[in-house]
Amino acid sequence: MSVHARLRHRLLAVAAALAAVALLLTALSARAGATGGGLKSLAEAKGIYFGTALTQGNLGVPALTAVAAAQFDMVTPGNEMKWDTTEPSDGSYDFAPGDQIVSYAQANGMRVRGHNLVWDSQLPSWVSSLPSAQVQSAMEGHITTEVTHYRGQVYSWDVVNEPFNDDGTLKQDVFFNAMGSGYIADALRTAHAADPGAKLYLNDYNIEGENAKSDAMYTLVRSLKAQGVPIDGVGFESHFILGQVPSTMAANLERFTALGVDVAVTELDDRIPLPATSADLAQQADDYAAVVQDCLAVSGCVGVSQWGVGDADSWIPGTFPGYGAATMFDSDYQPKPAYGAVVAALGGSATGPSASASASAPPSASGSPGAPAGGCQVADSVDAWNTGMTENITLTNTGATTLGAWSLVFTLGGGQAVSSTWNAAISPSTGQVTATNLSYNGTLAPGASASFGFQATQTGDFAAPASFSLGGVSCVG
Ligand code: 9MR
Numbered sequence: 001m002s003v004h005a006r007l008r009h010r011l012l013a014v015a016a017a018l019a020a021v022a023l024l025l026t027a028l029s030a031r032a033g034a035t036g037g038g039l040k041s042l043a044e045a046k047g048i049y050f051g052t053a054l055t056q057g058n059l060g061v062p063a064l065t066a067v068a069a070a071q072f073d074m075v076t077p078g079n080e081m082k083w084d085t086t087e088p089s090d091g092s093y094d095f096a097p098g099d100q101i102v103s104y105a106q107a108n109g110m111r112v113r114g115h116n117l118v119w120d121s122q123l124p125s126w127v128s129s130l131p132s133a134q135v136q137s138a139m140e141g142h143i144t145t146e147v148t149h150y151r152g153q154v155y156s157w158d159v160v161n162e163p164f165n166d167d168g169t170l171k172q173d174v175f176f177n178a179m180g181s182g183y184i185a186d187a188l189r190t191a192h193a194a195d196p197g198a199k200l201y202l203n204d205y206n207i208e209g210e211n212a213k214s215d216a217m218y219t220l221v222r223s224l225k226a227q228g229v230p231i232d233g234v235g236f237e238s239h240f241i242l243g244q245v246p247s248t249m250a251a252n253l254e255r256f257t258a259l260g261v262d263v264a265v266t267e268l269d270d271r272i273p274l275p276a277t278s279a280d281l282a283q284q285a286d287d288y289a290a291v292v293q294d295c296l297a298v299s300g301c302v303g304v305s306q307w308g309v310g311d312a313d314s315w316i317p318g319t320f321p322g323y324g325a326a327t328m329f330d331s332d333y334q335p336k337p338a339y340g341a342v343v344a345a346l347g348g349s350a351t352g353p354s355a356s357a358s359a360s361a362p363p364s365a366s367g368s369p370g371a372p373a374g375g376c377q378v379a380d381s382v383d384a385w386n387t388g389m390t391e392n393i394t395l396t397n398t399g400a401t402t403l404g405a406w407s408l409v410f411t412l413g414g415g416q417a418v419s420s421t422w423n424a425a426i427s428p429s430t431g432q433v434t435a436t437n438l439s440y441n442g443t444l445a446p447g448a449s450a451s452f453g454f455q456a457t458q459t460g461d462f463a464a465p466a467s468f469s470l471g472g473v474s475c476v477g
Contacts, residue, residue, distance in 0.1 A: 037439070038050075038070045038071040038072070038440075039071045039072065039339075039342060039343065039346065040071060040072055040073035042343060042346035042347060042348045043073070043303065043304070043346055044073065045346075045347065046296055046346055046347060048295060048296070048301065048302060048303045048304065049073050049074040049111065049302065049303035049304075049305075050071065050072055050073060050074065050303065050304055050305070050306075050346075051072050051073065051074025051075060051076060051110075051113065051303060051304070051305030051306070052068055052071070052072045052074075052075065052076070052305060052306050052307075052308065052309050053075070053076045053077070053078040053267065053305065053306070053307045053308050054068060054075050054076075054077065054078060054101055054104065054309070055077070055078035055079055055080065055101075055313075056079075056080055056097045056100055056101065058078075058309065058313060059100065059101070059104055063332070063333045064309050064310065064312075064313065064333060065104075066333075067309055067310065067329060067333045068108070068309050069108045072110060072305075072309075073109065073110050073111065074110055074111050074112070074113060074155070074303060074305055075101060075104070075105040075110045075111070075112050075113070076112070076113040076115045076266065076267075076305055077097075077098055077101040077112070077114075077115060078307075078308070079097075079122065080097035080098040080100070080101050081098045081101075081114055081115055081116065081146070081150075082115070082116060082119065082122040083117075083118075083119065083122060083123050083124060083127065083142060084122045084123060084124045085097055085098070085122075086098065086142075086146055087124070087142050087145070087146075088124050089124065089126055090126050090138070091141070093145055093146075093149075095146075095149050095150075098150070102150070102153055102154075106153075111154075111155040112150075112153065112154045112155060113154070113155060113156050113157075113158065113264075113266065113305065114146075114147075114150060114154040114155075114156060114157040114158065114198070115157075115158045115161070115203070115266075116157070116158035116159070116160075116161035116203065117142065117143050117146060117147070117157060117158070117159050117160070117161075117187065117191060118139060118142075118143070118159060118160045118161065118175060118183070118187045119160070119161035119162060120162070120171055120173035120174070120175070121161075121162070123174070127142075127174060128173075128174045130174065130178075132177060132178040133178075135174055135175060135177075135178035135179065136178060136179055136183075136186065139175060139183065139186070139187060139190075140186070140190045143159070143187060143190040143191050143194065144190055144193070144194045147190075147191050147194035147195045147198065148194045148195070150195070150198075151194065151195040151197075151198075152195070152197060154195075154198055155198070155199060156198055156199035156200070156201055156232070156233065156264075157191055157195075157198050157199070157200055157201065158201050158202070158203040158235055158266070159187050159188050159191045159200050159201060159202065160183075160184050160187050160188075160202050160203075161202075161203050161204070162203065162204050162205065163176075163184060163202065163204065163220075164204055164207075164213050164216055164217060165213075166206055166212070166213050167212055167213070168212040168213050168215060168216030169216070170216075175187075181220075184202070184220070184224070185224060185227065185229045188200050188224070188229050188230050188231055189229060189230060191230075192230035199232040199233050199262065200230055200231055200232050200233070201231075201232065201233040201234060201235045201264070201266075202217065202220070202221070202231065202233075202234055202235070203234070203235030203237065203266055204217060204234075204235070204236075204237065205237035205238075205239055205267070207234075207236055207237075207252075208236045208237075208238050208240075208245075208246055208249050208252065209246025209247070209248040209249055209252055210246075210248040210251065210252045210255075211246075214252055217234060217256075218255060218256060218259070221234060221256065221259050221261060222259055225259055225260055225261070231261060232261060232262055233261050233262035233263060233264060233302070234256050234261055234262075234263050234264075235263075235264050235265075235266035235267075236249075236253065236263060236264070236265055236266060237266050237267040237268075237307075238265045238266070238267060238268040238269075238291060239267060239268075239269055239271075239307070240268075240269065240270045240271070240287060240291075241270070241271055241323075242270055242271065242272045242273070242280060242283055242284060242287065243283050243287065244287075245270075245287045245290045245291055245294075249290075249291070249294045250293075250294040250297045250298055253294060253295070253298040253300075253301055254297075254298050256300075257298055257299065257300030257301070261300070262300050262301070262302045263295075263298065263300055263301050263302070264295075264301065264302050264303050264304070264305070265291055265295055265301070265303070265304040265305065266305050267305065267306075267307040268288070268291060268304060268305065268306045268307060269306060269307045269308070269314060269316060269326035269327055270284050270287045270288060270326055270338070271316045271320060271323040271324065271325070271326040272284060272323065272324065272325045272326065273322060273323055274317075274322060274323065274324050274325065276324075276325040277383060278381060278383045278390050278392045278453070279383045279385075279390050280325070281325075281336055281337045281338070281392075282337055282390040282420075282422070282453070282455050284325070284336070284337065284338045285336075285337035285338045285340065285341035285420075285422050286341065286420070287338070288328060288338040288341050288342050288345075289338075289341040289342060289344065289345040291304065292304055292342050292345040292346060293345050296345070296346075306327055306328060307327075308327055309327065309329060309333070310327055310328075310329035310330060310331060310332075310333045311324060311325050311326065311327050311329065311330050311331045312331040312333075313327070314326045314327055328342060334451075335423065335440070335441070337422035337423065337453060338422075339422075339423070340421070340422030340423035340424075340438065340452070341420075341422050343438060343439075343440070344421075344422075348438065348439055349425055349438065349439075375398045375399055375473060375475065375476065376395060376396065376397060376398055376399070376408075376468075376470045376473065376475035376476070377395075377396040377398050377475055377476045377477075378393060378394065378395055378396075378408070378468040378475045378476070378477060379393070379394045379396075380392070380393045380394075380464045380465070380468075380477075381464075382462055382463075382464050384458065384462035387457055387458065387459070388455065388456070388457055388458065389416070389455070389456050389457075389458050389462040390453060390454070390455045390456075391453055391454055391456070391464060392451060392452075392453040393408070393435070393451065393452055393453060393468075394449050394450070394451045395408055395444070395449060395450050395451075395452075395468075395470070395475070396444075396447070396448070396449040397444040397445065397446055397447065397448055397449075398446075398447070398476070399446060400446055401446065402443065402444065402445045402446065403442070403443065403444040404442060404443060405436075405437055405442040405443075406436070406437050406442065406444060406450070406470060407434050407435070407436045407437075407470070407471075408424075408434070408435045408436075408468055408469070408470055408475075409432065409433070409434050409435075409468070409469050409470075410432070410433065410435070410465035410467065410468045410469070411431065411432045411433070411465055411466070411467075412430055412431060412432075412433060412456070412465065413458070413461035413462065413463045413465075414459075414461050415458055415459035415460060415461050416430065416456045416457070416458045416461065416462070417429050417430050417456055417457050417458075418430070418433065418454045418455070418456045419454075419455050419456060419457060420454065420455045421435075421452070421453070421454040421455075422452060422453055422454070423438060423441055423450065423451060423452035423453065424436060424437060424438060424441075424450075424452035424453075424454075425438065426454055429456075435452060435454075437450065
């Protein structure tokens, strides 16, 4: 082969590889529901952000970053800004991992929650074994250097992370033992001096509802505000167990904002005992929706962040054996019922403003959108209990053309009444109903599927519908 022929051959190979990557990314973002502007645009329309945690390792996973870029507008580094990474030995700093997350965020129009500066965990042993007299200068030096490095690049800092025990006492860690409770005010003042523009937070878990620990955080924040200490917000981690979102969450967030600080849901996940049933996923959808509604109900709640993008990235299975499935995306980055519930809680719908680009068209017999030339297939599963049921339906386009939108018609059993839905709008709630795609799952290429479902009340007949039709064409069961 001549030099020119070899060059041309190589260029063609590179072009083919790039085209393949572009196709993959398009397919992934469509699968992830990225086409409708994602959670972030719905959240922004409500005046809040929707974030996720990302680690350095996550950035090398195209399926993950496609979802992250499409859905989220705030990033919290999972580990890269913690003390053990940034100052592993005294005075020797490494900001490369954190910088990588910041660059990714900036390239994708996302802001960054800096996490975190002072924490008894992921703390190098050179700090925890310092003589008390040297702890304050080590802490101040660490804060000043890190906050100065990221000055102007982070929206907020979790300045002190998880300072409380569950009974509301302060942890007796190296910082408390050296400086007493005053280490918190000192850390906040030091961070403020290094970047007066960053919002300064205290962040903790098990403070989402009203309890001894959140009372202690409340008392601390009130006293910091009274002393004029720079504190701007409180982060509520929100690592929930299925069905256990506290009913007092909105009221609790509200009482903090009344002190003059912002509040944020900083590390949301909702763990399920494995294997997760469809009823579990429906409960998880309710839990996620409740958290988003609680934030929206409180005017000082600035945003919600999930801890990790999908179930494959979650810390839960490693820390709570037997539990998992804690995020809104499954391990293939497909949206779960919780995602649809959050879309709905943020005001998204097939007919809402964010969905206009892909709202469903009236059924037609002539192909896309409406009836697939060739057909459709439906798989369906029901879980029922005394007076309720959930039904999960997967619609597959078995036709030869891409659907731009879909409306699936079926008849509910006598006595069944739809009370909530995920990944589709269903109307009316009884009798013959039509399930219509939402903004993010209307496009179905040949062979592609969309899964949606509903919860209904029932009075004894919990049978699945006998038939489904799309654009007047019966689907194969
Ligand atoms: O997600 C983080 C995980 O990769 C680390 O192994 C773990 C170690 O403590 O920290 C995780 O993130 C934590 C966060 O920084 C603070 N709140 C609890 C989070 C889950 O452990």
